[in-house]
Amino acid sequence: MMMINLLFALTCLLFNLTHCFSPKKLNISAVATGDSDWSSAGATWYGDPNGYGSDGGACGYGKAVAQAPFSDMVSAGGASLFKSGKGCGACYQIKCTSKSACSKNPVTVVITDECPGCVTESVHFDLSGTAFGAMAISGQDSQLRSAGVLQILYRKVECNYFGKTVTFKVEEGSNANYFAALVEYEDGDGEIGRVELKQVLDSDTWLSMSHLWGAVWKLDVSSPLRAPLSLRVTSLDSGETVVASDVIPAGWQPGAMYKSNVNFKV
Numbered sequence: 195m196m197m198i199n200l201l202f203a204l205t206c207l208l209f210n211l212t213h214c215f216s217p218k219k220l221n222i223s224a225v226a227t228g229d230s231d232w233s234s235a236g237a238t239w240y241g242d243p244n245g246y247g248s249d250g251g252a253c254g255y256g257k258a259v260a261q262a263p264f265s266d267m268v269s270a271g272g273a274s275l276f277k278s279g280k281g282c283g284a285c286y287q288i289k290c291t292s293k294s295a296c297s298k299n300p301v302t303v304v305i306t307d308e309c310p311g312c313v314t315e316s317v318h319f320d321l322s323g324t325a326f327g328a329m330a331i332s333g334q335d336s337q338l339r340s341a342g343v344l345q346i347l348y349r350k351v352e353c354n355y356f357g358k359t360v361t362f363k364v365e366e367g368s369n370a371n372y373f374a375a376l377v378e379y380e381d382g383d384g385e386i387g388r389v390e391l392k393q394v395l396d397s398d399t400w401l402s403m404s405h406l407w408g409a410v411w412k413l414d415v416s417s418p419l420r421a422p423l424s425l426r427v428t429s430l431d432s433g434e435t436v437v438a439s440d441v442i443p444a445g446w447q448p449g450a451m452y453k454s455n456v457n458f459k460v
Contacts, residue, residue: 232347236315237288239326240270243339247322252308253282253408254376259306259322263355263379267325270307272318280430281305282409283384285353288319288329290346295334301325302351304384317348352460353384360427360438360454365410368448370419373403374412375442377427382458386411387430393420394440400426421446425454434458 241247246259246266259268275281284305290296303325312318327335329346338344358379365374377386389411390400403411422440429435438454446452 232289232349233317234315235288235317235319235346235348236312237290237319237321237326237344237346238312238342239321239323239339241323243323243336244327245323247320248307251306251408252276253279253306254410255282255306255378258378259304263358264304264306266322267301267303267328268306268322269303269325270309270312270320271305272309272312272315272320274317275305275319276308277385277430279308279405279408279410280385280387283353283378283380283386285351285384286319286348287351288321288325288346288348290329290338290344292345293338293341295330295338295341297329297331299329301328304353314343319346319348353381354460355379355381355457359457360436361451362425362438362441362454363451364442364446364448365412366448371416372412372414373419373423373442374406374410375425376408376410377425378409380427380429380458381460382434383429383431385430386427387433388428390426390428391419392424392426394422394444395420429458 247268249257258264260266271281282305285302287300287302289298289300291298309318309320312320326339330338361379363376368374377389389403391403391413392400401413403413406412421442421444423442424437424439425441426435426437436456436458438456441452441454
């Protein structure tokens with residue numbers, strides 16, 4: 195019997211150890227994976243050193259970028275990030291490791307503007323001064339901002355706008371035959387692939403809106419729109435859809451902000 199056991203053990207060693215015992219499963223989340231899921235990009239910054247970039251921005255969020263949940267942690271994107279406006283609202287983790295002032299810790303930023311001149315690298319973040327400095331070791335943000343074009347690592351992550359739901363700001367100039375709205379605070383992908391509108395008493399017909407600019411979508415109709423209006427938003431990457439039923443009330447006004455009670459899952 196001893197000889198049989200010895201032969202079995204030798205067989206396991208020579209052929210396939212995994213068939214001879216069941217190892218305890220590793221806690222993958224506790225294992226360092228290095229930078230295998232990160233990609234390289236270029237980074238610069240603009241605006242005030244401790245500011246939020248620009249007052250306007252090609253996405254249309256305006257000065258909301260200086261307030262929570264954006265809180266100045268924003269970036270203009272080169273063409274591959276901005277995606278002609280459909281990249282607005284996407285969230286990315288970024289970090290730098292190439293300079294002594296780099297903390298090597300990731301920070302999260304949102305695409306809120308376009309950088310049309312950022313064409314040197316295939317992926318480029320033109321960050322707010324605040325976001326750029328956030329990649330630095332505490333107290334060394336000024337040194338990092340003097341680095342010029344910085345090579346960084348980035349990865350796309352899910353957005354999570356705590357306490358916010360999908361919100362629609364009706365654009366100035368909207369009327370009964372022309373409706374345009376800025377869409378913001380989309381959890382998950384952050385990017386919008388499609389927006390549709392449905393009028394009151396019309397339970398079946400969704401009208402496709404056209405992408406106008408940035409995060410703004412519009413619809414032209416020949417007959418006056420009948421409110422309340424429902425809006426259906428589909429994310430660009432996952433294709434997930436949410437419906438904001440009757441979110442635009444009767445008597446809606448251009449310039450007004452209307453909050454839904456829905457958001458994408460994260």
